[in-house]
Amino acid sequence: MSDYASLNAAQLKELQTELLEKYNTYKQEGLKLDMSRGKPSPEQLNLSNGMLDVLTSNGTLKAADGTDVRNYGGLDGLPEAKDFFSQVLEVKPEEIIIGGNSSLNLMHDTIARAMLLGVYGSNAPWGKLPAVKFLCPSPGYDRHFSICELFGIEMIVVDMKADGPDMDHIEKLVKEDEAIKGIWCVPKYSNPDGITYSDEVVERFAKMETKADDFRIFWDDAYTVHHLTDEPDRLKNILAACKAAGNADRVFMFTSTSKISFAGSGIGVFASSVNNVNFIKKQLAMQTIGSDKINQLRHVRFFKNIENLKLHMKKQAEIIKPKFDTVLSKLESELGGKNIASWFKPNGGYFISLNTLDGCAKAVVQMAKDAGVTLTGAGATYPYGNDPKDRNIRIAPTYPSLEELEKAMEILCLCVQLVSIEKKLSEQAVR
Amino acid sequence: MSDYASLNAAQLKELQTELLEKYNTYKQEGLKLDMSRGKPSPEQLNLSNGMLDVLTSNGTLKAADGTDVRNYGGLDGLPEAKDFFSQVLEVKPEEIIIGGNSSLNLMHDTIARAMLLGVYGSNAPWGKLPAVKFLCPSPGYDRHFSICELFGIEMIVVDMKADGPDMDHIEKLVKEDEAIKGIWCVPKYSNPDGITYSDEVVERFAKMETKADDFRIFWDDAYTVHHLTDEPDRLKNILAACKAAGNADRVFMFTSTSKISFAGSGIGVFASSVNNVNFIKKQLAMQTIGSDKINQLRHVRFFKNIENLKLHMKKQAEIIKPKFDTVLSKLESELGGKNIASWFKPNGGYFISLNTLDGCAKAVVQMAKDAGVTLTGAGATYPYGNDPKDRNIRIAPTYPSLEELEKAMEILCLCVQLVSIEKKLSEQAVR
Numbered sequence: 001m002s003d004y005a006s007l008n009a010a011q012l013k014e015l016q017t018e019l020l021e022k023y024n025t026y027k028q029e030g031l032k033l034d035m036s037r038g039k040p041s042p043e044q045l046n047l048s049n050g051m052l053d054v055l056t057s058n059g060t061l062k063a064a065d066g067t068d069v070r071n072y073g074g075l076d077g078l079p080e081a082k083d084f085f086s087q088v089l090e091v092k093p094e095e096i097i098i099g100g101n102s103s104l105n106l107m108h109d110t111i112a113r114a115m116l117l118g119v120y121g122s123n124a125p126w127g128k129l130p131a132v133k134f135l136c137p138s139p140g141y142d143r144h145f146s147i148c149e150l151f152g153i154e155m156i157v158v159d160m161k162a163d164g165p166d167m168d169h170i171e172k173l174v175k176e177d178e179a180i181k182g183i184w185c186v187p188k189y190s191n192p193d194g195i196t197y198s199d200e201v202v203e204r205f206a207k208m209e210t211k212a213d214d215f216r217i218f219w220d221d222a223y224t225v226h227h228l229t230d231e232p233d234r235l236k237n238i239l240a241a242c243k244a245a246g247n248a249d250r251v252f253m254f255t256s257t258s259k260i261s262f263a264g265s266g267i268g269v270f271a272s273s274v275n276n277v278n279f280i281k282k283q284l285a286m287q288t289i290g291s292d293k294i295n296q297l298r299h300v301r302f303f304k305n306i307e308n309l310k311l312h313m314k315k316q317a318e319i320i321k322p323k324f325d326t327v328l329s330k331l332e333s334e335l336g337g338k339n340i341a342s343w344f345k346p347n348g349g350y351f352i353s354l355n356t357l358d359g360c361a362k363a364v365v366q367m368a369k370d371a372g373v374t375l376t377g378a379g380a381t382y383p384y385g386n387d388p389k390d391r392n393i394r395i396a397p398t399y400p401s402l403e404e405l406e407k408a409m410e411i412l413c414l415c416v417q418l419v420s421i422e423k424k425l426s427e428q429a430v431r
Numbered sequence: 432m433s434d435y436a437s438l439n440a441a442q443l444k445e446l447q448t449e450l451l452e453k454y455n456t457y458k459q460e461g462l463k464l465d466m467s468r469g470k471p472s473p474e475q476l477n478l479s480n481g482m483l484d485v486l487t488s489n490g491t492l493k494a495a496d497g498t499d500v501r502n503y504g505g506l507d508g509l510p511e512a513k514d515f516f517s518q519v520l521e522v523k524p525e526e527i528i529i530g531g532n533s534s535l536n537l538m539h540d541t542i543a544r545a546m547l548l549g550v551y552g553s554n555a556p557w558g559k560l561p562a563v564k565f566l567c568p569s570p571g572y573d574r575h576f577s578i579c580e581l582f583g584i585e586m587i588v589v590d591m592k593a594d595g596p597d598m599d600h601i602e603k604l605v606k607e608d609e610a611i612k613g614i615w616c617v618p619k620y621s622n623p624d625g626i627t628y629s630d631e632v633v634e635r636f637a638k639m640e641t642k643a644d645d646f647r648i649f650w651d652d653a654y655t656v657h658h659l660t661d662e663p664d665r666l667k668n669i670l671a672a673c674k675a676a677g678n679a680d681r682v683f684m685f686t687s688t689s690k691i692s693f694a695g696s697g698i699g700v701f702a703s704s705v706n707n708v709n710f711i712k713k714q715l716a717m718q719t720i721g722s723d724k725i726n727q728l729r730h731v732r733f734f735k736n737i738e739n740l741k742l743h744m745k746k747q748a749e750i751i752k753p754k755f756d757t758v759l760s761k762l763e764s765e766l767g768g769k770n771i772a773s774w775f776k777p778n779g780g781y782f783i784s785l786n787t788l789d790g791c792a793k794a795v796v797q798m799a800k801d802a803g804v805t806l807t808g809a810g811a812t813y814p815y816g817n818d819p820k821d822r823n824i825r826i827a828p829t830y831p832s833l834e835e836l837e838k839a840m841e842i843l844c845l846c847v848q849l850v851s852i853e854k855k856l857s858e859q860a861v862r
Contacts, residue, residue, distance in 0.1 A: 037503070045501040049488035052725075057480035070476040070693040072468065100531045101723045108718040112543050116558065116582060127547065127558060143717070150717040151547060262501040265725040286574070286581040287539040292532045292723065294483075294696040 003339045004420060009428050016421045023371060023414045026407075031372030033408040038191070038350035039399040040263050043319050047312060048261040051302040055294060069293040075285055076277070081296040085269045087306045088224060089253055090237050095277055097284070099268035100291045103256035106268045107218060108147050110252055113283055114181070114216070115151050120249055120279035122214040126181055127151075135173060135183035137165035139353060139381030139392045141191040144184040144220065148383070155383035156180070160193055164201035171208045178211040182218055188235045189223040192353040192381055192394035194346020196233035206241035206250070217251045223349040224255055225313045228321050233347050239271065248273045257299060259350065260313065267291075267299055323397040326405050327352050334413035340420040352395040353381075359390045360419045367415040373408045434770045435851060440859050447852045454802060454845045457838075462803030464839040469622070469781035470830040471694050474750050478743060479692040482733040486725060500724040506716055507708070512727040516700045518737045519655060520684055521668050526708055528715070530699035531722045534687035537699045538649060539578050541683055544714055545612070545647075546582050551680055551710035553645040557612055558582075566604060566614035568596035570784055570812030570823045572622040575615040575651070579814070586814035587611070591624055595632035602639045609642040613649055619666045620654040623784040623812055623825035625777020627664035637672035637681070648682045654780040655686055656744045659752050664778050670702065679704045688730060690781060691744065698722075698730055754828040757836050758783050765844035771851040783826040784812070790821045791850045798846040804839045 007015070055061065061069050063078045076082065077098025086093040099106045113119075115127035126132045133154040136145060140160075148155050156173065159166045165185070174180050185205075187197040197205075205217055219238055227233075242250045249272070257266035270280070303309045328345055331354065335341045343354045356364055361378035368375055376394040379385040395412075397405055438446070486492065492500050494509045507513065508529025517524040530537045544550075546558035557563045564585040567576060571591075579586050587604065590597045596616070605611050616636075618628040628636075636648055650669050658664075673681045680703070688697035701711070734740045759776055762785065766772045774785045787795055792809040799806055807825040810816040826843075828836055 039503050042499060042502075045499070048501075049492075052486050052488050052492075055483050057483050061480075061483075068473060068476070070479075070695060071473075072470050072689075072694040074695070100536075102719050105531075105719045109540075112547060116543060116546055146717045150714060258503075262725060263503040264501060264505070264721055265723045283581060286577045288533050288536045290695055292696045292726070294693060295723070295726075 003337060004424055005339050007424070009425060012421050012425055012428075016418065016425075019414055019418050019421070023367075023411070023418060026411050026414070027371045029372070031407065031411075033372060033400055033404050033411075034374045035396050035400060035405070035408055036374045036376050037399070038259070038396045040259055041319065041399050041401075044316055044398065045262060047315050048302070051261060051298055054301040055298050061294070061297075063293070063297060067293065069297045072289045074290040074293050075288070076281055077291060078293055078296045078300070080300045081267070084300050084303065084306075085255070085267075086271070088309070089221065089255060089269070089271050091239050091253070091271045094274055095239065095271050097270040097277060097280065098291055098296055099270055101265055101268065101295075102258060103220065103222065103254040103268035104143055106270050107144070107220065107254055109287075110218070110270070110280070111147055111151060111153070113280070117283060119214050119216055120276050129179065131179045133177065133180045135170060135180060136383045137183070137185065138383065139192050139387070139394070140184060141186055141220065142376070142380040142385075144218070145383045154179075157383055157388070160190070160195060162195065164195060164197035167201055167204045167208075171204065174208060174210040174212070174215060176211060180210075181212050181214065182216045184218050184220065186220045186222060187238070188221055188233060189226055189346055189349025191222070191349065192351040192392070193344050194349045194351060194353065195344065196235055196347070199236045202236035202238050202241050203245075206238065206245040206247060215250065219251050219253045221253055221255045222259070225309060226259060226316070226350065227313065227348040228317050228324055229347050231347075239273070243273075249275050252276065260309070260316075261299060261302070265295065267296060320398055322402060323400075323405055324352065326402060327395055327397045327409055330406070330409035330413055334410070335416060338417070338420075341416055350396060350398055352397065354393040354395055354416075355391045356393065356416055357391065357420050357423055360416070360423055361387060361390045361393050363419045363422070364412070364415045365393060367419060368412050371411050371415070373411045375412070434768060435855055436770050438855070440856060443852050443856055443859075447849065447856075450845055450849050450852070454798075454842070454849060457842050457845070458802045460803070462838065462842075464803055464831055464835050464842075465805045466827050466831060466836075466839055467805045467807050468830070469690070469827045471690055472750065472830050472832075475747055475829065476693060478746050479733070482692060482729055485732040486729050492725070492728075494724065494728060498724065500728045503720045505721040505724050506719070507712055508722060509724055509727045509731070511731045512698070515731050515734065515737075516686070516698075517702075519740070520652065520686060520700065520702050522670050522684070522702045525705055526670065526702050528701040528708060528711065529722055529727055530701055532696055532699065532726070533689060534651065534653065534685040534699035535574055537701045538575070538651065538685055540718075541649070541701070541711070542578055542582060542584070544711070548714060550645050550647060551707050560610065562610045564608065564611045566601060566611060567814045568614070568616065569814065570623050570818070570825070571615060572617055572651070573807070573811040573816075575649070576814045585610075588814055588819070589614075591621070591626060593626065595626060595628035598632055598635045598639075602635065605639060605641040605643070605646060607642060611641075612643050612645065613647045615649050615651065617651045617653060618669070619652055619664060620657060620777055620780025622653070622780065623782040623823070624775050625780045625782060625784065626775065627666055627778070630667045633667035633669055633672050634676075636669065637676040637678060646681065650682050650684045652684055652686045653690070656740060657690060657747070657781065658744065658779040659748050659755055660778050662778075670704070674704075680706050683707065691740070691747075692730060692733070696726065698727060751829055753833060754831075754836055755783065757833060758826055758828045758840055761837065761840035761844055765841070766847060769848070769851075772847055781827060781829055783828065785824040785826055785847075786822045787824065787847055788822065788851050788854055791847070791854055792818060792821045792824050794850045794853070795843070795846045796824060798850060799843050802842050802846070804842045806843070
């Protein structure tokens with residue numbers, strides 16, 4: 001495991017020949033391995049199959065308050081669903097709106113509504129302003145960025161640090177620019193780095209001075225119960241922090257069961273101050289008569305309570321953890337000590353974030369693809385698909401089997417080495 | 432049953448005393464009867480309970496094309512769902528997008544997207560224009576009007592005739608005014624009149640000249656299989672008519688199973704030209720990874736095919752028809768021949784539309800409410816809740832039991848008579 005910096009051109013070329021041979025062998029296998037999206041594996045989905053049996057034609061189809069869950073009504077969700085998810089997010093039931101099958105949908109619609117109608121306290125719909133800007137801690141979640149791009153919201157990259165986004169930079173920007181209306185955050189086991197924001201970061205978010213009166217933090221707490229260890233990260237409660245700081249209406253929280261129960265048939269959840277919730281409910285009443293209450297009841301009856309949910313997530317972790325370990329041990333064994341890549345070891349979530357040498361990510365992803373390994377497109381973790389250092393690669397280990405993952409990682413590591421050698425050789429040639 | 436016009440003041444007052452006595456007796460009963468919304472009754476919902484048993488943890492959870500319905504994916508719906516609903520709407524599967532649990536949501540989002548981004552062929556987002564106007568055949572569906580009101584779209588009332596909206600008026604308006612971007616239609620068993628548009632109306636819609644290039648018909652075919660007789664109304668296919676007229680992209684069709692399966696847990700469906708579908712799918716991909724596929728599969732497996740769906744709707748009709756008959760026979764026995772009210776006898780749908788004498792609807796609805804009978808708010812069937820003649824009352828007979836309905840109708844008819852007498856008396860006093 002030599003540091004590549006210590007190798008001369010001849011040594012690099014020799015290594016290149018050796019690795020290329022391995023790469024070409026894999027290429028000839030005609031593999032088809034997909035590590036591109038954070039999809040649960042069939043084994044994970046199996047854990048929730050019992051949910052299909054909890055509501056039947058013979059059972060009671062009434063909610064705790066007597067609501068016939070088959071009929072219309074219930075704009076913000078069943079009482080027991082609001083109660084359950086208020087415990088997940090550590091907020092009050094009246095601070096919850098239960099949505100449809102996806103929190104992405106809730107986030108999209110929240111922005112669409114802000115553009116068309118403004119948020120609670122806005123002087124004008126955001127769409128009527130000359131410019132709307134969002135801060136995007138990056139690397140981040142591509143689907144957040146796509147929503148901004150769709151609606152013409154200008155995205156400003158903020159770097160991620162070890163305990164969350166660069167707060168010095170954020171505080172400076174939001175204090176000066178009234179056009180900055182929001183920020184995207186995945187505060188726990190972040191996508192893709194797996195970082196959980198420190199208490200200090202949460203507090204600074206709650207307290208910071210913003211030029212825009214109607215600035216909002218889009219707090220996508222997607223991985224709030226998705227631990228991989230027995231000592232899970234703790235995330236400070238942002239809504240409580242915002243209230244304490246006198247900025248109760250600053251945060252929109254989102255979560256979902258997409259990666260808890262069924263990815264396509266889960267429950268999306270919105271949480272915020274009662275002011276925000278009431279403001280949005282008035283608009284929401286024009287969009288829907290309420291989300292699928294049968295699915296809400298199914299979820300509540302299946303998970304029963306938070307303790308049981310935690311047990312369910314332990315079973316998920318038992319399936320996922322070996323996959324994360326495989327990725328990490330391959331990275332360590334193949335790339336460790338070579339000074340050509342760095343990565344995070346997350347305590348939870350769905351991703352591992354790999355940084356190559358600058359200018360190598362696109363070439364690595366392409367090379368892996370040529371050998372049958374599909375990764376998230378290089379650049380996808382940055383606004384406009386543009387990673388300025390072209391170095392970040394998001395690895396999604398959950399969907400492939402352990403065997404597939406092992407092979408895919410071998411190929412990925414080969415590609416990182418080969419592209420790095422190419423870079424080193426061209427740099428040496430220039431000197 | 433005398434024509435009220437033939438009664439003198441003394442006769443009217445005598446009648447008033449007699450009817451008031453009956454009314455006050457009811458009032459003392461402290462009733463609570465709700466005919467306000469088009470909600471299916473528990474008996475109707477029971478017809479679909481078997482849907483809860485078709486997917487279990489033991490069965491196969493794969494769609495026909497091998498898709499694991501529990502996982503992410505399927506932006507526009509499962510192939511079998513698209514196939515099924517393409518038959519319901521008589522369009523091609525590729526002209527279908529399967530939505531979430533409500534077509535209202537699809538309609539709202541379609542307008543929101545048009546405001547923010549325009550529709551296929553727009554020169555600008557509608558929201559960037561100085562004004563956007565919609566034609567609203569009235570009486571119509573209050574939730575259509577609410578969407579326009581939410582987004583500041585100016586609504587223009589167009590009268591309903593016996594075979595659909597006043598096409599002479601519509602053709603004149605859309606030819607002249609570029610700001611008119613759309614029209615709301617419930618073309619079959621319309622809400623609330625129960626009218627089905629004639630072939631001529633459909634053809635004129637397809638062929639008419641519009642000043643706005645990106646004019647759209649919002650064709651809410653909510654009651655397309657909701658027949659009450661064995662000789663159902665036939666509605667001409669609007670998409671085919673638009674294609675034939677060279678205006679293929681003119682219509683957005685919507686339907687749902689809300690009043691077929693479960694009102695809160697059905698499936699919303701959008702259909703349109705492939706141009707429109709593709710344009711919207713690109714935007715939709717930023718909002719969702721796809722609708723609930725488990726619920727789609729559940730529906731398709733339960734209904735199996737169109738013939739079976741028709742049988743299911745016959746069973747619905749067996750429950751609903753006696754309720755419609757009760758309403759109609761009460762109207763006939765209590766108000767017939769008195770020249771104080773008129774109503775439609777629909778062949779399907781969910782409503783009966785009652786017109787009182789001008790200026791009486793609000794008073795009737797209030798009076799009924801005071802005796803415990805909740806009706807849809809007077810005026811709700813018109814844009815801005817403003818029925819210019821204050822005469823239209825929407826009766827929703829499906830939810831109450833037959834017994835409740837009978838009592839509620841007796842009270843309603845008493846109120847119509849009492850308010851009419853009041854009006855006649857004050858008119859006679861003026862003369």
